[in-house]
Amino acid sequence: MVALSATHLGLAGVFFRLSRGSWIPVPLCGANALLSVWYLATAAFHLDGKREWFWVASAANRVFDAEILYLVGTAAYRRAFIKSSP
Numbered sequence: 001m002v003a004l005s006a007t008h009l010g011l012a013g014v015f016f017r018l019s020r021g022s023w024i025p026v027p028l029c030g031a032n033a034l035l036s037v038w039y040l041a042t043a044a045f046h047l048d049g050k051r052e053w054f055w056v057a058s059a060a061n062r063v064f065d066a067e068i069l070y071l072v073g074t075a076a077y078r079r080a081f082i083k084s085s086p
Contacts, residue, residue: 002039002040002043004035004039005035005036005037005039005040005043006036008032008033008035008036008039009032009033009036011028011032012029012030012032012033012036015028015029015032016029024074027067027070028067028070028071031063031066031067034063035060035063038056038059038060038063039056039060042056
């Protein structure tokens with residue numbers, strides 16, 4: 001769990017550095033920081049058993065799905081914006 005938390009904290013740092021010129025990576029930074037805290041909390045409260053792990057992984061998967069949908073939406077918006085500009 002701590003390794004997952006460190007991974008997501010690193011990703012949050014990467015998205016934070018990318019967000020200096022654009023607002024698009026900011027929600028991704030927040031989502032990965034949230035997942036980092038989520039994994040640390042589950043490790044602190046010993047929620048890493050088989051039955052609990054299903055719900056921990058399920059919640060993390062929903063956050064990941066939201067990140068993917070956000071990326072698809074921003075890509076569609078940028079594509080439409082570029083197409084409409086002269």
